[in-house]
Structures are given as C-alpha cells and as structure tokens.
Amino acid sequence: MKNAIETKNLTKIYNNNFTAVNSLNLEIPNKTIFGMLGPNGAGKTTTIKMLTCLIQPTSGQAVVGGYDVQKNPDEVRKLLGMVPQQVSLYKDLTVMENSQLCADYYGVPVEERDSRIEDLMELVDIKYAKDKRVGQLSGGQKQKASLVASLVHKPDILFLDEPTIGLDPTTKRTLWDLIRELNDDGHTIVLCSHDMHEVDMLCDNVGIINTGNLVAYDTPQGLKDALLESNKQEFSEALSTISNENEDSMQVNDDFSNLSLKKMSILLKEQDEAIIDSIKRSSDVKSIEIARNGRINLRIDGFDDMAVQNVLNKIISSGGIIKSIYTEEPSLEDVFIKSTSKVSEDDRA
Amino acid sequence: MIEPKKFWWMIKKELISLKRHPARLVSILAFPIIMILLFGYGMGGEMTDLPIVVVSQSHGDLTDLTLDTIKSTETYHVVEVIDDLDEGKERVDNAEVKAAIILPSDYDDDSSHQKGVTLYLDSSDQMAAQILESSTQGIFYRLSNMVAAQTSVSTKDADIEPSISHSLNNFKDDISLHINRIYGNIKYIDFLVPAILGMTIMMSCMMGMGATIAGERETGELARLFMTPTSVSTVIGGKIAAKLLIELVRALILIFMAVLLFNVSIKGGFLQTFIVLVIGALCFVGFGIMLSARTQTQEDYAQISLPFSMPMMFVSGVFYPIETMPWILQKLAYIFPLTYLNDAMRGVMLKGQTLGDVWFDLVILLGFTVLFFIVGVKRFNRDV
Numbered sequence: 001m002k003n004a005i006e007t008k009n010l011t012k013i014y015n016n017n018f019t020a021v022n023s024l025n026l027e028i029p030n031k032t033i034f035g036m037l038g039p040n041g042a043g044k045t046t047t048i049k050m051l052t053c054l055i056q057p058t059s060g061q062a063v064v065g066g067y068d069v070q071k072n073p074d075e076v077r078k079l080l081g082m083v084p085q086q087v088s089l090y091k092d093l094t095v096m097e098n099s100q101l102c103a104d105y106y107g108v109p110v111e112e113r114d115s116r117i118e119d120l121m122e123l124v125d126i127k128y129a130k131d132k133r134v135g136q137l138s139g140g141q142k143q144k145a146s147l148v149a150s151l152v153h154k155p156d157i158l159f160l161d162e163p164t165i166g167l168d169p170t171t172k173r174t175l176w177d178l179i180r181e182l183n184d185d186g187h188t189i190v191l192c193s194h195d196m197h198e199v200d201m202l203c204d205n206v207g208i209i210n211t212g213n214l215v216a217y218d219t220p221q222g223l224k225d226a227l228l229e230s231n232k233q234e235f236s237e238a239l240s241t242i243s244n245e246n247e248d249s250m251q252v253n254d255d256f257s258n259l260s261l262k263k264m265s266i267l268l269k270e271q272d273e274a275i276i277d278s279i280k281r282s283s284d285v286k287s288i289e290i291a292r293n294g295r296i297n298l299r300i301d302g303f304d305d306m307a308v309q310n311v312l313n314k315i316i317s318s319g320g321i322i323k324s325i326y327t328e329e330p331s332l333e334d335v336f337i338k339s340t341s342k343v344s345e346d347d348r349a
Numbered sequence: 350m351i352e353p354k355k356f357w358w359m360i361k362k363e364l365i366s367l368k369r370h371p372a373r374l375v376s377i378l379a380f381p382i383i384m385i386l387l388f389g390y391g392m393g394g395e396m397t398d399l400p401i402v403v404v405s406q407s408h409g410d411l412t413d414l415t416l417d418t419i420k421s422t423e424t425y426h427v428v429e430v431i432d433d434l435d436e437g438k439e440r441v442d443n444a445e446v447k448a449a450i451i452l453p454s455d456y457d458d459d460s461s462h463q464k465g466v467t468l469y470l471d472s473s474d475q476m477a478a479q480i481l482e483s484s485t486q487g488i489f490y491r492l493s494n495m496v497a498a499q500t501s502v503s504t505k506d507a508d509i510e511p512s513i514s515h516s517l518n519n520f521k522d523d524i525s526l527h528i529n530r531i532y533g534n535i536k537y538i539d540f541l542v543p544a545i546l547g548m549t550i551m552m553s554c555m556m557g558m559g560a561t562i563a564g565e566r567e568t569g570e571l572a573r574l575f576m577t578p579t580s581v582s583t584v585i586g587g588k589i590a591a592k593l594l595i596e597l598v599r600a601l602i603l604i605f606m607a608v609l610l611f612n613v614s615i616k617g618g619f620l621q622t623f624i625v626l627v628i629g630a631l632c633f634v635g636f637g638i639m640l641s642a643r644t645q646t647q648e649d650y651a652q653i654s655l656p657f658s659m660p661m662m663f664v665s666g667v668f669y670p671i672e673t674m675p676w677i678l679q680k681l682a683y684i685f686p687l688t689y690l691n692d693a694m695r696g697v698m699l700k701g702q703t704l705g706d707v708w709f710d711l712v713i714l715l716g717f718t719v720l721f722f723i724v725g726v727k728r729f730n731r732d733v
Contacts, residue, residue, distance in 0.1 A: 088569030090367040105577035
C-alpha cells in the first residue's frame with residue numbers, strides 16, 4: 001500500500017448548503033508525516049471528520065489504510081488514533097483508567113492491555129502520573145496522557161490536531177521528538193497545526209486547504225522554493241519598471257535570486273522624514289520599522305508587483321536614493337498566507 | 350449490537366466519578382430528600398392553627414359546648430373570645446385574624462327556633478377560607494345533631510364587603526349522609542407523594558441524561574468514544590444503564606423518605622411501585638436521549654428541554670387532578686408521559702392496584718419509551 005490516505009473528489013455539503021469540502025483530492029504517503037494547514041473554517045476539521053468516520057461524505061471517496069470510509073468504517077476506525085486539540089479524556093478517571101477504557105473500546109486483548117499501556121507511558125514519560133486523575137494534570141501531561149490513550153491500540157495512522165498548542169517550549173520539543181519517534185516506528189501521522197515552524201520542522205509533506213479545496217501540496221522546502229521563484233519573477237518585473245523610469249536613482253546590492261517581496265529592508269543613502277512619511281502613507285505598507293542602523297524594515301501588504309512598485313515609486317518620487325535592499329527568504333507562513341489569500345481574492349472576484 | 354465490556358465501562362466510569370466526587374454523590378442523594386420535603390411540607394401539609402376570634406354574645410351550656418368544640422379543633426387558633434360584634438369584624442378587616450365566628454345573643458335561648466351563627470370570613474386567602482368554611486360547617490353540623498331537634502341554627506349574611514357570610518342553617522336534616530371512602534381517608538399529601546416521585550424521576554432523568562450527553566459532546570469525550578469501532582447503541586446504552594442505576598437508587602430513597610416523613614402508605618406494595626418508577630425512569634431517560642441527540646452544548650440542552658419539562662410538571666396532574674383543569678390543558682396532559690406515570694403511581698400506591706390493573710398506563714409509557722429510543726438513536730450521529 002503506497003498511500004495511507006487517498007481521497008478522490010471528496011465533498012461535504014452540510015444541510016444548510018454550505019460546502020465545507022469541495023472535491024478534495026489528496027494523497028498521504030504511507031509512514032510519512034503530513035502537515036494539514038489551512039485557515040480557520042477552511043475545511044480541515046470536516047476533512048478529518050470524514051477520514052475518521054465521524055461524518056459521511058456527501059460525494060467522492062476516501063480510502064484510509066486501504067479501506068473505504070463509507071463501506072468499512074469499523075475497519076478504518078481500528079487503524080486510526082486521534083489526539084484532539086481539546087484533551088477529551090474523562091477528567092475523573094486516572095491516566096491508567098482512561099487508557100484502559102480506550103484499549104477496551106478498541107478491543108485490545110486483556111493480557112496485552114496493561115503492559116502495552118505501561119510501555120507507552122514510559123515512551124511519553126507519563127508513567128509517574130499514571131494513577132493521577134486527568135483533571136489534576138498540567139496541559140503537557142494531559143497531552144501525553146491523550147497520546148497514550150490514542151496509541152494503545154497501535155494505530156497505523158495517527159491524527160494530531162494542534163498537539164502542542166498552549167505547551168511550554170520544553171514540553172513542545174519533547175512532543176516533537178515523540179512524533180518523530182512514532183513516525184520512525186512506522187506510524188503515518190497527519191498533523192494539523194497553525195504553528196508553521198512546527199509543520200516546517202516535522203512534516204515530510206504539507207497540504208494547504210482553503211475554502212474546501214487543496215490549494216498547495218508539496219514538501220515544505222518545495223512550497224517555499226515555488227514561492228521564491230514566483231516572487232523573484234514578480235519582483236524583477238516590478239524592478240524593471242522602476243529602473244526604466246529612474247535608472248540612476250537606485251542601487252541594489254543584493255543577489256536577486258534571494259529576494260522575496262513579503263519582508264523588505266531598505267537602506268536609503270540619506271534618510272529624510274518626508275520620505276519616511278510618504279512610505280507610511282502608502283496603503284501597500286502594512287508596517288514600517290526604522291532600525292537603529294537606519295534600515296527601513298517594511299512589510300508589504302500583498303505579493304502583487306504593483307504593491308512593491310508603488311512603495312519603491314513613493315521612495316523615488318520623494319527624492320530617496322535606495323542604497324540597498326535586503327529581503328528574507330519566504331517562510332512556510334509566507335506560503336500559507338499567499339496560498340490562502342490568493343484563493344480568497346479569487347473567491348471574491 | 351451491544352458489547353457488554355464496553356457497556357460496563359460506561360457504568361463503571363459513572364460510579365468511579367461519583368465515588369471521587371463526594372459532593373456530587375451527596376447532591377444526588379440529597380435531591381430527592383429536598384424535593385419530598387419541599388413539596389410534602391410546602392404543598393401537601395394540612396392547614397392548622399388558623400387565627401380566629403369568637404364573638405360570643407350569649408351565655409349558657411350550648412355556648413360553652415360550642416366554644417370548647419371550636420377551641421379543641423386543630424384548624425383554629427382562637428386568639429380571643431370577645432363579645433363586641435364590631436370589634437370582631439374589625440379584626441378580620443384588619444387581617445389580624447382569618448375569621449370571626451359570631452354566636453348571636455339568642456344562641457342559648459331554647460325558645461328560639463332559628464339560631465343565626467355568622468362566619469365572618471377573610472375570603473382574600475382562598476385556601477384558608479375554604480378550610481375554615483368546611484371546618485365550621487362540620488362543627489355546627491355535629492353540634493346541631495347533638496342538641497337535636499329543638500336547636501335550629503340559622504345564619505344571617507354580613508353586609509360588609511369583601512367579607513363573605515355563609516349560611517350555616519338547617520344543619521339538622523332528615524337526610525342522613527354516610528360517606529364510604531373506598532380507598533380510606535386519603536389526605537392531600539397521599540395524593541401528592543406518588544406524583545412527586547414521578548416528577549422527581551422525570552426531572553432528574555431528563556436533565557441528567559441530556560446534560561451528560563450534551564456535556565460529553567461539548568468536551569469531546571463522546572467524540573473519542575465514537576472514533577473507536579463501537580456502535581452508537583453500545584455507547585448510548587451504557588450511558589442509559591449508568592443513569593438508570595443512579596435513578597433507581599434515587600427512587601428507592603424517595604420512596605423511603607415518603608414513607609418515613611409522611612407516613613405514606615404503599616397499598617400496592619413496594620416492588621410494584623418500584624417497577625412502575627423504573628419504567629418511568631426508562632421513559633424519561635429516552636426523552637433525554639431524544640432531545641440531546643443533536644444538541645451541542647449543555648446550555649443548548651437546557652433551553653430545548655425546558656419547554657417540555659415545565660408544562661409537563663404543571664399539566665400532568667401532579668398537584669391538581671387533571672379533571673379540574675381547563676379542557677385544553679386536559680387534552681395536553683394526555684400527550685405527556687408524566688400523566689400516565691402519575692396515574693400508575695397513584696393506582697399502585699393509593700388504590701392498591703396491581704401492575705395488571707394499571708396496564709394501560711404502563712403500555713403507554715413503554716410505547717413512549719420505544720418511540721423516544723428509536724427517534725433518539727436515529728437522530729444520534731457520530732458527528733461531535
């Protein structure tokens with residue numbers, strides 16, 4: 001089996017005619033970590049609910065672990081584990097009791113049950129709290145307890161929904177290590193997170209869902225490279241327009257191949273309040289910050305070449321001479337914003 | 350198909366939770382006791398010691414006998430015996446007392462054929478007025494019998510509003526009335542307790558079951574269970590069994606307290622009463638499941654269930670016989686399962702009927718139960 005999860009034209013339309021997922025085609029290779037990204041309301045939760053057999057698709061097909069979610073839901077359920085964002089263990093039961101309950105609900109043989117739970121507790125380092133009630137645990141401990149309960153039946157595929165939200169940096173790293181270990185052990189992991197750094201670090205592949213569609217899918221580096229390429233082209237076009245108009249007025253010291261339009265840092269030959277004011281007044285500039293060394297750090301609102309062109313034109317028309325431009329390499333966050341904003345604009349159009 | 354091991358876990362989980370929350374356990378045990386105390390003492394008790402004055406304008410054996418009888422009757426608390434008629438009326442008007450019993454000056458006069466006794470009554474307190482009226486009628490009926498034919502008690506009406514004067518004349522009748530109470534001397538508390546038991550079971554089953562389902566849906570606990578290869582009926586069945594177990598303990602406490610505190614007799618036997626309550630509990634647990642099948646939060650559930658539980662409490666004959674209600678409420682009463690539970694409970698507890706005698710109520714209750722469970726499970730989905 002090549003893919004742990006495959007969807008073909010998977011669609012969910014709710015009773016109020018709201019299309020939450022629209023012909024989603026997705027492939028998640030076996031034994032990989034897949035990052036599912038998307039803004040709030042994009043359709044991630046609905047997709048997960050269909051994949052975990054909590055709701056029925058309206059049309060299309062979803063195959064999980066080789067089983068059709070509509071035809072063999074119980075077979076699918078046996079293969080899945082889920083660590084939800086909100087810890088959903090019974091607060092009055094201990095970590096051990098919650099794990100036993102889950103094991104029995106998954107049909108784990110009694111003779112294996114407790115030893116398996118103990119092993120998992122050791123793996124996630126929560127054994128010391130096994131007789132504590134879940135309601136008495138800290139946020140990190142609860143997530144670990146939730147992991148034990150979700151892994152007790154040795155699921156092939158593990159869904160993690162914002163597993164590190166609200167956790168301190170140390171606990172977060174411990175969980176990251178654990179996720180890698182689980183993946184090394186052969187678990188396919190679907191990670192839903194808004195922490196771009198987390199997704200960038202952990203995931204083999206990333207899919208960005210927006211308004212019920214898959215709008216981007218690649219490795220994290222592949223997505224960033226594609227954005228860089230797109231930006232480079234847009235920036236070159238913007239720059240050539242400006243250069244043709246006022247060729248002598250600017251110097252660009254940086255390598256163009258590293259340019260991104262999202263964040264720009266500009267150093268003027270002579271800084272002038274009037275120039276700064278004209279930049280601040282530009283509707284394309286989202287934020288401006290003057291560094292101690294005189295650099296003007298800008299965040300451009302949007303990626304279209306006109307926005308950059310407008311900002312550079314403002315500087316030049318105010319008499320500014322650009323000494324240098326630094327830019328930052330696009331991050332996964334940039335990819336996310338560009339992917340989701342583009343679709344939103346298309347939708348509005 | 351229901352899987353016993355998973356089914357048992359739901360019961361075990363509820364029992365562990367209760368064990369670890371003594372306050373919740375106390376609340377569960379205290380709730381029926383508070384209910385029975387509140388309703389039993391608050392609504393089911395008899396009115397006694399109602400303050401009155403007696404205006405006695407005559408002297409003699411009959412007057413003494415009458416005063417002694419009035420003073421020894423529990424219904425009255427004779428504040429004072431006076432001889433000024435105006436003062437007596439004024440004390441009623443000023444709400445110092447609930448009534449004035451006025452014995453006229455010729456009350457002890459053997460030659461007088463009509464003895465006009467007046468009950469000057471504060472009718473703004475309807476309940477007290479009714480009790481005083483019937484009690485006073487009873488006293489003078491007995492007295493008139495005692496003094497035989499030579500004493501004729503007549504009345505005259507008072508002309509001051511809003512008082513009510515009642516004629517209490519002609520007690521001595523040629524017709525002799527014999528009352529044969531076929532179920533014995535049943536007090537209001539006896540009428541009330543079976544229905545209070547039913548109502549308490551209704552409230553706790555509906556509220557408890559719905560709140561459990563909606564609450565677990567809200568916190569995601571239900572989602573975790575539904576992600577496992579387990580049928581909806583196993584999960585819900587387990588929860589029903591757990592709830593039912595707790596409710597049965599409550600029912601036992603309720604019955605025990607009713608007997609202990611109010612000396613309520615259970616003529617049809619304890620077991621039959623218990624079985625009727627179990628059927629009622631099942632029915633209302635089903636009602637809770639049906640209403641909570643799609644609700645997302647506990648707050649939603651409370652809002653949805655209120656329009657059902659509140660009318661059911663007042664229309665289903667808990668406090669007053671259904672026949673005394675306006676026709677529209679009477680019709681409404683028969684679509685509420687609590688009406689049938691109350692009827693069956695009263696049949697078993699008051700009339701000593703068997704389960705076979707109240708079969709119609711039980712069949713209707715079981716019918717409602719099946720309907721609620723079918724609709725509930727059908728409406729229930731795993732989407733949490």
